[in-house]
Amino acid sequence: MPAPVPFTVLGGYLGAGKTTLLNRILAAPGAGDMAVMVNDFGRLNIDAELVAAQGGRAVRLENGCVCCTIGDSLVESLMQVMAATPRPARILVEASGVADPARVADFARLSPSLRLDRVIVLVDLEQIRARCADRHVGDMALKQLAAADVLVLNKADLVDDAARTETRAWVEGRSAAVVTFEATRADVPLAALFAPSERAGQAPRDHDHNRNHDHPHDDFDAVRTWSFETRRVFDRARLEALLDGLPPAVLRAKGFVDLAGEGLMTLQLTGRRWTLEPAPDGVPRGQSRLVVLGTPGMPADADLRRLVTGAVTGSPAT
Amino acid sequence: MGETTVIYPARKIITMLAARPQATHVAVRGGRILGVGDLDDLTGWGDYEIDDRFADKVILPGFVEGHSHTLEGVLWQYTYVGFFDRTGPDGHHWPGAKSIDEVVARLREVDTGSGPVVGWGFDPIYFTGRRMNKDDLDKVATDRSVLVLHASGHLLNVNSAVLNAAGVTADTDVHGVFKGPDGEPTGEMQEFAALYMAFEASGANIYNQIGGESSLHNFGRVCHLAGVTTATDLYARLTPETTAALLRVVPDPSFPIRVVPAYGALADTPENGAALVKSLMDKSSAKLRFGLVKMMTDGSIQGFTARIKWPGYYNGAPNGLWNAPPEELVRAFNVFHDAGLQVHMHTNGNEASELMLDTIADTLARNPRPDHRHTLQHAQMMDEALLRRAKALGVAVNMFANHLYYWGEQHLALTLGPERAHRMEPFATAQRLGVPYAMHSDAPVTPVAPLFTAWCAVERRTAEGRVLGEAEKISVADALRAITLGAAYTLKMDHEVGSIETGKRADFAILEQDPLAVPSAELKDIPIWGTVLGGIVQPLHAE
Known part of the structure; x- marks a missing residue:
């Protein structure tokens, strides 16, 4: 069986900058052999000079990237993308502005031919608080924050420092993301958005990642992320033992864990220190979600899964 | 006028025509209805033949299924x-x-x-x-x-x-x-x-068969069996391939129904979609009618994915999902409306229905269009205030009567609870307020069977036999109107089909019993002899 295809989900509400980021990705010279699945061709500036071939729902660009529309069924369009020979080297799916990126990530969690890479969620720093309070879409905007592995706080130029700091803390309090980028016009280093699968064997750089909020962007491409979701609850004693025993290659972990008898807690782990505090309002209840960031030398995904599953009880979440 | 005139005597003809609700004879010439009445009313047009094969049958306008999908035809391959x-x-x-x-x-x-x-x-x-x-x-x-x-x-x-x-x-x-x-x-x-x-x-x-020729043939046959002569494909992809299949299959005289595909609006930008639909309208013919647009807004109530207003789902499930951000739904609707197209909007939950009524109100204030007939589809949770707004805005509703039977018990126990379950599919309120309404199967979600759908609206019984919302029952006559002229109205085809009236297409459902005479509980069980489509007699079984 061929190696599973890395699968990245790009989420965030309408206007957060997904299209801008997609345009950056599509224009990047190194994007070759990636299939980019979008909701709407029309808004992308696919430069005619970059188009090598066009047919119906897909455009092949000169850099080797294939861009196609999802239409009304991700199931169907993903089947088409995966039927191509050869398979794409990587797939990036733009989740609709009202989709829960976690449910899109499930495609890769379930299919053996896909491997979940990262869930990237863009946030409009100026609008996010209002979005989360909106009667029609507030619930979904909050789900999107919770589902992120990587947050891109966009439109940083539109807010002043005080608002940016306050909004960032508010958003991070409601997200499991282990890394946050602040950006203007979605300008983030593209290598940082995809796991370094090709470089997995590379030795970790000697670098202090503990203050990840400030860590230089050009180093993020040397770390791995791994995420875990469950609807069962965690046992506090076993979780604490797990956290105390994590290898040093795990640099950071964050998430919302439903503790038996206690309810949903925010978990923060940085280096050797961790805290568990009640999760704020707005974080969707009924499930736990954990994101881990580490050097390429941290335990393999399957081993991390075994470790974390060991702290989970058989009971469903509260 | 060298064409033959055929006069069909019948046990009864139920016309849906207020001026002459019932008759005994209908005259057909050139695929159209020359007249309806008693024999004396019809003989003055010149030579005629009497065809008495329906002499002991009851003739209704051919049924119009205002919300179905040709996916029904794909699934029957399994x-x-x-x-x-x-x-x-x-x-x-x-x-x-x-x-x-x-x-x-x-x-x-x-x-x-x-x-x-x-x-x-x-x-x-x-x-x-x-x-x-x-x-x-x-x-x-x-x-x-x-x-x-x-x-x-x-x-x-x-x-x-x-x-x-x-x-x-x-x-x-x-x-x-x-x-x-x-x-x-x-x-x-x-x-x-x-x-x-x-x-x-x-x-x-299953996807690579959607819109294919065999699925269309299956769909046509399923509709024919139910007495349907006009059916929608209410979220059609209209790719070059599926459009070509429709153009090959449907106009053929042997194909048993008229098909009204509504363009599925999530496939492309609204601008491109509107341009596509307008270009296809030139290809419309007597049996194949382009021009409708369908937008999806939320999910389903039984799947807990419909967007519903406070107090939300009865079992505490979180609110459902939008199919696209509300701003995009609003924008898409405006593009289609401004292009002069008629838009059908899937709105199961009342939050979705309300959002689209808000949108229609704003759009009409900016760009009024008389008789637009934008239609809310499913519209299962419309309360009186929403229906009053629909009436004021000229919006029609096509409600999902079959839900009362298939999921009524679940709505009572899990999704909506007693109060809201009893006033789902509020047909009597729509009737009282004068909101144009139809009713549908949403096949393949439930079977295409307009008499069954009408029975659901008349009896309002769940699968366990419980009556859901006594006060929202309507009469058999009103329900029959909804599955014929009512649905035709929502498709802007009420001048062509939906009643038995001079000048309209000779589309009939031929029944073995009189739906106005049998006990209403037996409405769904009336055997169907076949249909007439544009004057072509289409028996279900060889005569």
């Missing part, structure tokens, strides 16, 4: 395993599968020994006891994939072969994968990710 009886395109009557064992037995029976085994329409909500699991489907096959799609459209069951091929085990902690008390996946799952995994692992693919 095996029906639903709880309720259903008739296939070949006329074969499939009795409902009333237990897990019956489902398994049927799948074993149809299995050809190679390729994936796919069942559809599975509906375990009336089963007592345990849920179906992989061990059941392993009795069908262990060496090949077995998939069973649920009627609700949100769940599926698979056998061990599928789970093994996908590597789904007790360690798989993914949202839609159900686990048993032993922690092992049961084989039952939900959400699109699970569907993708199952299709990928099994090699089954």
Whole structure:
């Protein structure tokens, strides 16, 4: 069986900058052999000079990237993308502005031919608080924050420092993301958005990642992320033992864990220190979600899964 | 006028024409209705032939199914395993599968020994006891994939072969994968990710058949069996391939129905979509009518994905999903409206219905258009205030009568609770307020059977026989109007079909009994002899 295809989900509400980021990705010279699945061709500036071939729902660009529309069924369009020979080297799916990126990530969690890479969620720093309070879409905007592995706080130029700091803390309090980028016009280093699968064997750089909020962007491409979701609850004693025993290659972990008898807690782990505090309002209840960031030398995904599953009880979440 | 005039005497003709509600004879010339009345009213047009094959039948306008999907025709290529009886395109009557064992037995029976085994329409909500699991489907096959799609459209069951091929085990902690008390996946799952995994692992693919010629033929036959002469495909892809298939298949005189495809608006930008629909309108013909647009806004109530207003779902489930950000729905509607197109909007929950009524109100204030006939589809939770707004805005509603029967008990117990369940599909209120209304099956979600749909609106009985909302019952006559002229109105075809009236197309449903005379509880059981489409007599069985 061929190696599973890395699968990245790009989420965030309408206007957060997904299209801008997609345009950056599509224009990047190194994007070759990636299939980019979008909701709407029309808004992308696919430069005619970059188009090598066009047919119906897909455009092949000169850099080797294939861009196609999802239409009304991700199931169907993903089947088409995966039927191509050869398979794409990587797939990036733009989740609709009202989709829960976690449910899109499930495609890769379930299919053996896909491997979940990262869930990237863009946030409009100026609008996010209002979005989360909106009667029609507030619930979904909050789900999107919770589902992120990587947050891109966009439109940083539109807010002043005080608002940016306050909004960032508010958003991070409601997200499991282990890394946050602040950006203007979605300008983030593209290598940082995809796991370094090709470089997995590379030795970790000697670098202090503990203050990840400030860590230089050009180093993020040397770390791995791994995420875990469950609807069962965690046992506090076993979780604490797990956290105390994590290898040093795990640099950071964050998430919302439903503790038996206690309810949903925010978990923060940085280096050797961790805290568990009640999760704020707005974080969707009924499930736990954990994101881990580490050097390429941290335990393999399957081993991390075994470790974390060991702290989970058989009971469903509260 | 060299064309032949044929006069059909009938036991009774129910016209839907206020000026002459009932008659005994209808004259047909050149595929159209020359006149309706008694014989003396019709003989003055010149030479005629009397065709008395309907002399003991009851003639109604051909039924109009205002909300169905040709996907029905795709699914019949697989095996029906639903709880309720259903008739296939070949006329074969499939009795409902009333237990897990019956489902398994049927799948074993149809299995050809190679390729994936796919069942559809599975509906375990009336089963007592345990849920179906992989061990059941392993009795069908262990060496090949077995998939069973649920009627609700949100769940599926698979056998061990599928789970093994996908590597789904007790360690798989993914949202839609159900686990048993032993922690092992049961084989039952939900959400699109699970569907993708199952299709990928099994090699089954229903998508590449949607809109294909064989699915159209199946769909046409299923409609014909139900007395339908005009049916919508209310979320049509209209790719070059499926459009070509429609243009090849539907105009052929042997194809039994008129088809009204409504362009599915999520496939492209609204600007491109509007341009496509307008370009296709030139290709419209007597039997194939382009020009409608369909927008999806929310999910389904039984799947807890409809957007509903406070106090939300009765069992506490979180609110449902939008199909696109509300701003985009608003923008798309404006583009289609400004292009002069008629828009049908799927809105199951009342929050979705309200959003689209807000949108229509704003759009009409900016760009008024008399008689736009934008239509809310399903509109299952409209309260009086929403219906008053629909009336004020000139919006029609096509309500999902069949839900009362198929999911009424679930709405009562789980999704909406008693108060809101009893006033779902508020036909009597719509009638009282003068809101133009129709009713539908949403096939393949429920079977195409307009007489059954009318029965649902008249009797309002759940599958367990309970009456849901006595006060929202309507009369048989009103329900018959809804499945003919009412639906035609929502398609802007009420000047052509939907009643038996001079100048209209000679489309008839030929019934063995008089729906106005039988007890209303038996409305759904009236046998259908066949139809007439544009003057062509189409019996169900060889005469």
